[in-house]
Amino acid sequence: MIKKILSAGNHTLSRCSKCKETSNHTIVAMVEDRVARVECNVCGSVHNHRNTTAPKPRSTSPRTPAQPRKTRAQAQWGNLMAEADQTRAVPYHIKTPVKTGYIIDHPSFGLGQILSTTRPNKMEIIFEQGVKLLLCNVAD
Ligand SMILES: [Zn+2]
Structure with missing residues (x-):
């Protein structure tokens, strides 16, 4: 898998605290290879990037629940x-x-x-x- 390299000026999805929605944002600042600050394309507010795409680690056991035993x-x-x-x-x-x-x-x-x-x-x-x-x- 090729990692998409982002830089300031690129667009990324972020959660906007004003809009309370995940929307397109323009990257304003990068810290190393991470998006640090973004500008909301909807309302124009600049805020810290909140990554919405990274899957959260599952807190539940990865084991599938046991099927109830059949009578x-x-x-x-x-x-x-x-x-x-x-x-x-x-x-x-x-x-x-x-x-x-x-x-x-x-x-x-x-x-x-x-x-x-x-x-x-x-x-x-x-x-x-x-x-x-x-x-x-x-x-x-
Ligand atoms: Zn916004």
């Missing part, structure tokens, strides 16, 4: 959804005839797969949040 149900759901043909998901409705293995698109719980059904009207269905027992119209 067994979530893992199972993930595996099922990975294999499932989600385009064949059936919108959940209590009257829609369903069978074990169907993919259900539930308005609150999202996608789920029917694990088992109990005549005449109950199904055990796994959603991301876990297994739920819902009313349905058992077709098999």
Whole structure:
């Protein structure tokens, strides 16, 4: 990376204390290779340069926060959804005839797969949040 060498008369971004904004400034004075004083191109005030482009060192740990551990149900759901043909998901409705293995698109719980059904009207269905027992119209 080639370092851009600045000198008096060049333009740089600085935070203006009057405008309270980061804007284009004309460099007025340099101290060695650093911009010392700048003139705001917006209001014309001359002030010490405040570098806005240098990224602040992160005070937080660079480690990404640990993902919450998946429950067994979530893992199972993930595996099922990975294999499932989600385009064949059936919108959940209590009257829609369903069978074990169907993919259900539930308005609150999202996608789920029917694990088992109990005549005449109950199904055990796994959603991301876990297994739920819902009313349905058992077709098999
Ligand atoms: Zn200004």
